[in-house]
Amino acid sequence: MEPEEEGEKETLLLLETNIDDMNPEIYSYVFEKFLEEGARDVYLTPIMMKKNRPGTKLSVLADKTLEENMKKMIFLETSTLGIRITEIHREALTREFVKRETPFGMITFKEGYYQGTRVTFTPEYEDCRRVAKEQGLSLRRVYEVLSKID
Amino acid sequence: MEPEEEGEKETLLLLETNIDDMNPEIYSYVFEKFLEEGARDVYLTPIMMKKNRPGTKLSVLADKTLEENMKKMIFLETSTLGIRITEIHREALTREFVKRETPFGMITFKEGYYQGTRVTFTPEYEDCRRVAKEQGLSLRRVYEVLSKID
Amino acid sequence: MEPEEEGEKETLLLLETNIDDMNPEIYSYVFEKFLEEGARDVYLTPIMMKKNRPGTKLSVLADKTLEENMKKMIFLETSTLGIRITEIHREALTREFVKRETPFGMITFKEGYYQGTRVTFTPEYEDCRRVAKEQGLSLRRVYEVLSKID
């Protein structure tokens, strides 16, 4: 399959909320559940809030069609009282997954194209992790060997 | 009082500035003063700036009617040279404050309703702090006892 | 089983290293592997290093008997050139795992005793997560219900 010449452009929603009164164990589940439900990305930023409280900013990036579901999950799964919502313009490399024969067998690589030129080429983490465990190698060594592959 | 069925939707301003040349003692006062003057929220994020400087991003969330006052305070109280301003759409749970009889006497709880269903119910921090001090209990124990109240 | 009256006192090793030249995907694997190999705790701290590099301090807490294995893993799995090692005195609550009948069936709770008095009593995360998934509840709601159990 030919990668497209042009990168993807799309409009997404960034939903953010500052949390300073929730058991942090719950973030474990938030990562898992929100990604399962289709969030494009979920990340946390350590912040400092009033009254000397260490807070966490939860950021969820999602398609606009998922707005209601994402808001509902944030309201039900976290202790937040309010969500800030902004529209974000996003531009992405054109991506392609390819397989390559390597000293560890077939491995999937992710390629990223910028205006038709490949600018990223990286083996999939899960494949590398599996090889490291099966072959008793360090994960770093696996990446090192795979960096010789084009 | 009946909680409203629909959560609040409003448009707020997020004013942000990166600061890398100010005595951090001043943030103490910034939290206090900005909240007194009506800011909805004030928070700090540790960032890393050019020339190996640890910086602080100051974020102030405020009603649009307070825009001029908030900008003035940021320019006068901090060492910033520029403020970034974005409009933020915010959706909040419908909130209600209720009192409950508890083993520690009357305590105020904050309820949050999502589409008519109560999804958060938390005792007020200042009440809990007062009880902990008066009764010589740990604050954690006070929260634990109050978690049994509905 | 009776909890012991006295908390545990022990001497552990804290192994730390600052890393500023490693693909962060590898930390995923480091958490998993080091805990499997017996580390008591693994955690990361964001730091700021020379040349404007965002670094990560890796901290591994382990029994002294595991010193050689832990050092070897740090040298092989990460890009570090040097490890800082300090002896740490650690005191812990006496812990006990107990089961309780709850509205969600049998759930394991972890109790912590300080000088014979129970000071912590918390449901196990993995049990709560399972209940949330099986019953379609928010994890926060599961914790809320279980906070009524003694």
Next chain:
Amino acid sequence: MEPEEEGEKETLLLLETNIDDMNPEIYSYVFEKFLEEGARDVYLTPIMMKKNRPGTKLSVLADKTLEENMKKMIFLETSTLGIRITEIHREALTREFVKRETPFGMITFKEGYYQGTRVTFTPEYEDCRRVAKEQGLSLRRVYEVLSKID
């Protein structure tokens, strides 16, 4: 009063614990209570723990005579299961508090001496804060004016 020629040298305890399952509102109270009970310093570091949990490392610096009280407070006021304790050698500037007549009236300054030479000279935060409020000046302006005082 003459400042002593030599700075203070002393041995203190650093008590640390990683917390990933506590309502962050409680840290507010921890700062207040621990300092009241004689801790020399209390500070928090954002860390990243296993299972994708944002944690907080609580650090308490205290005299060795307060060891039992500090450990008890950490076990009762926080959700920790274990505390790491290390002896720390600390060297401090010789400090002296002096008063100066300023455009804002009498203000207290803290002086720090290194081997007999004054190396720090800073107005007390609480005095500056009071002046700012009374005179309707920015706190930054108050510090600016006081920086002209010797």
Next chain:
Amino acid sequence: MEPEEEGEKETLLLLETNIDDMNPEIYSYVFEKFLEEGARDVYLTPIMMKKNRPGTKLSVLADKTLEENMKKMIFLETSTLGIRITEIHREALTREFVKRETPFGMITFKEGYYQGTRVTFTPEYEDCRRVAKEQGLSLRRVYEVLSKID
């Protein structure tokens, strides 16, 4: 030269991307190169991503005319797969650079004016650094002496 009465208002682009698979040495170069190419500001925020990965959010603030160049540099210099772009309204103090005779010779100061009143007045870092090195003073002492200048 007279400072303008009104501060500058302009619309800039904020380009952001979360990075969790790049050698952090590369950020050194990113700061240097992006500022050379005209970015107004470049800063990094430590974040926590899925799979227990410590990530870094790269933020680049730039004029709209530089949009294509900045996107190209982010795609080529970093391992990102996607960039989030938002328009930012920015208001800045009117700035002026002035020279003053000081105990260290001529030094450049940056003044910031808010509605015609000078609210910031700070010596340039590079001048102070040069003086500290040439005269064998601490940089802090240099700033202290220069704080007496108006």
Next chain:
Amino acid sequence: MEPEEEGEKETLLLLETNIDDMNPEIYSYVFEKFLEEGARDVYLTPIMMKKNRPGTKLSVLADKTLEENMKKMIFLETSTLGIRITEIHREALTREFVKRETPFGMITFKEGYYQGTRVTFTPEYEDCRRVAKEQGLSLRRVYEVLSKID
């Protein structure tokens, strides 16, 4: 030159101080000056201090013979009132610098040996940076090409 079979073991000092009242521009100079004066490493950790102040923990790792000089520099160059000093046991890979012919000409690589086996092999940042600038390549591309070299 043969790498030594055994890694280096040494005892160093870790000097740390929490700073919450200093202009962050000064850290730029602290990195530069302390490394020039022989510190092994200098790094900063964002922390949260009492009174809602964002602080910075400065950490300096140095040979014991430099203790007095390092303490003096911390007292003179920063606003600290006290320094915490701990002895640290450090173990390092045996390192060797080697040159290799590459598509970009001769490049220096740093090798790290663990018990006689090479476990790290990385091109020097400054060489890579020079190549990127001279050849108009992205730094990431330079690292990618050099990862094929053994």
